[in-house]
Amino acid sequence: MMTHLLKSLVSSHTIFIRLYPDMFALVDVNSFYASAQTVFRPDLKGKPVIVLSNNDGCVIARSAEAKKLGIKMGEPFFKVKFFCEQNRVTVFSSNYALYADMSSRVMSVLEQNAPSIEIYSIDEAFLDITGIDHYQAFEQFGHDVRNQVKQYTKLTVGVGIAPTKTLAKLANYAAKKWVKTGGVVVLNDPDRLAKLMKITPVDEVWGVGRRISVHLNELGIKTVYDLAHADISFIRRHFSVVLERTVRELNGESCLSLEEIAPAKKQIVVSRSFGQKINDYQSVKEAICAHAERAAEKLRSEERYCKQVSAFIRTSAFNERNPYYSNVATSSITFPSQDTRDIIHAATEALNMIWREGFQYHKAGIMLGDFYDSKNPQYDLFNDYHESKHSEPLMKTLDLINASGRKVWFAGQGVKKNWEMKRGKLSPAYTTKLSDIPIVKC
């Protein structure tokens, strides 16, 4: 009773003296993948660096210097390869073991600085910092976090602070865009906010992508300011509730709350482009098996069981000389399972439904869906349930062995693996593989 009373007193008091009830900080790492590489290669500091997607396909991260050279995000690497050689750009294949580890180091620093955080992606997190200004100014808080992350990881972050998530994103954009902000922008002053909105194009807003921004531009809504002041029912009618929410958020009405606990996944996807075009069934089947294994592993780590397994295969959409084919099929498992053998079996069945000879395949993948909680799978009333007694311990052992660094795999994925992706410029796993740990010579 007492605490309840106290809370209501505090909150009514807070609302009375404050313009906004909530405060969010969005912290993200500048050029994350490229920066993670240069941390371990100090010789590359101040030089252009890019990181490529799987298969060395596209450019997915660029250091500030590489951006200055005009290399675009998402550009196919073969188009800029020559340019990179000419301009001494250092190129890395993506190294997810390294990024995941660096990410967890950054996140643990953030966790120590805020009462609750939502890890939004590998390189960014929302922090709930409501009321933190009782102790220190928001601006100062931002700089402290920035310095700490720098000290512990050598990575530079940008900090955007505002009363809604969408505005925090906008603040973060401003912190990145203008160097003189020192990497921290707080948007709790209406005049400053309006000024920023007027000079920022509408497509920089979180939730406004390519299509919607074209549509908005046609309607004369060009800046963030225009969108924030658009008629809300008009937006709802012509777009959707999603954009309506965005407009409300831009006006300081918090519609998106902090999701501290990641919601359970509804789908697990594992897919890869092949290192080269594939036209034989055996190789595609091997790839499907390997993806199924990986998906089953992910499923177990989520502690879930699934009943639906889909497989898809497709040829390249860019190649106009060869005929295009893309298809997907779903196969069901009778009882919810997390056993790799069941999932490989269903995946192969699905593949057989869509397999066509004579195409130059470019990519294959598998999707798991229809999840059940491992504790209470839905048994079928009219069938006997025969779970292999050995399934769980077997899978547990499998995962343990594979986590130890030694690898055990199912024969289905083959040995030759001519479908495997290209990673020609892979850096060492500096922080996660014993043999790759940097040695400092004194």
Place this chain on the structure above:
DNA sequence: TCTGGGGTCCTAGGACCC
């Protein structure tokens, strides 16, 4: 020669039911 991978949410439309 060479163009990533993994997710979510919303909406419209069809099937079906009463």
Place this chain on the structure above:
DNA sequence: TCTGGGGTCCTAGGACCC
């Protein structure tokens, strides 16, 4: 001369995010 309406569920497709 007349041909309902309301609801749910599912799926495909489109949009967005990093």
